[in-house]
C-alpha cells in the first residue's frame with residue numbers, strides 16, 4: 001500500500017492505533033473521505049461475544065482518543081467522521097471528538113432508533129436510541145449532507161384561508177387551464193371561507209390565458225414573492241370553475257439530511273433486528289454487535305462518491321466493508337480480533353463481491 005491511487009480495499013488485523021500509524025506512514029494522510037467508527041461501548045459485559053467489553057473510564061477514553069486522533073490525520077479536507085455511540089458514552093465521546101476535531105467542526109448528531117423492541121431489562125426508561133456524532137475535518141470544505149430530493153411538480157394552492165387578500169396579475173400564457181377554452185367573465189369566484197374575485201375577463205385559448213388578468217384571493221405568496229416566481233418562469237394551473245390557481249413547484253432539489261432516523265416515520269431506516277437477521281442468514285452463530293448494512297449504505301451514500309475511500313477502525317463483522325462493496329467505494333477496515341476477521345469479515349466480503357458480480 002504505497003499511494004492512494006494504487007490503494008485497493010483491504011482488511012487489516014491489529015490494534016487500530018498501530019495499524020493507523022503504519023497506514024499514515026505509508027502515505028495515506030489526507031486520503032480518506034469517510035470514517036465510520038463503532039467502538040465497543042464499554043458496557044461492562046464480560047460474558048458474551050468475542051471480546052470483554054469492560055475497561056476503566058480512563059482506558060476507554062485513551063482508546064477512543066488514540067484511534068480518533070489517528071483517524072483525523074487520514075481524513076481529506078472534505079472528509080467526515082461518523083462516530084457511533086450509545087447514550088451512556090455520548091458525553092465522553094463528544095468531549096474526545098471536540099478535542100481532536102475542534103468544536104467548530106462539529107456538524108451535528110444523528111439520533112438513530114436502533115430497535116423495534118426495547119429490552120425488558122430497562123428499569124426506568126425504555127432506551128431505544130443510539131447516536132452518531134458527525135464531524136468534518138474542515139467544516140468549510142464539507143459539502144452539505146443531502147439525500148432525497150423534494151417532490152417534483154407538486155401543486156401548491158395559492159389561496160390560503162385567513163391570509164391577507166392580494167390582487168395578483170397573471171401575464172398572458174402564464175396559467176394552464178384544465179377547463180374549457182373560451183371567455184371567462186370577471187366576477188365572483190368565492191366559496192365558503194375563501195373570498196376570490198376574477199377582476200378582469202380572460203380569454204382561454206388552447207388551455208392558456210391569451211390575455212393578462214388579475215385575480216384577488218387570500219394569497220399564500222406575497223406580491224413580491226409572486227413577482228419573483230413569475231420572473232423565474234413559474235407555471236400555474238387553474239383546474240376548474242370557481243378559479244383556484246395553484247403554483248406548480250418544480251421541486252427535485254436535494255434536501256438536507258435530518259438528524260432523526262427512525263423506522264417509525266421512515267420504513268427504509270433499518271434497525272438492529274435487521275442486522276441480526278442478516279447475520280442469521282449467513283452464520284450459525286450471529287455476531288451480536290453488527291450494525292445493519294443498510295445503515296452503513298445510507299451513511300456512505302450521503303458522504304461519499306463512488307471510488308472514495310471509507311475507513312472503519314472497529315470493523316467487528318465487516319459491515320462497513322460490505323456496504324462499501326455494494327456502493328462501489330473502496331474500504332480499509334481494521335479489527336483487532338483475528339477470529340472475527342476469519343469467521344465474519346472475510347466470508348461477508350466474499351459474499352458481497354459475489355453478489356455484486358452476479359447482479360452486474
Ligand SMILES: C[S@@+](CC[C@H](N)C(=O)[O-])C[C@H]1O[C@@H](n2cnc3c(N)ncnc32)[C@H](O)[C@@H]1O
Nearest residue numbers: 015016038040289290291314315316317319336
Ligand atoms: C461494536 S463492534 C463493531 C461492529 C461493527 N460495526 C459491525 O457492524 O460488525 C466493535 C469492534 O471493535 C473491535 N476493537 C476493539 N478495540 C479495538 C482496537 N483497539 N483496534 C481494533 N479493533 C478494536 C472489537 O473487537 C469489536 O469487534
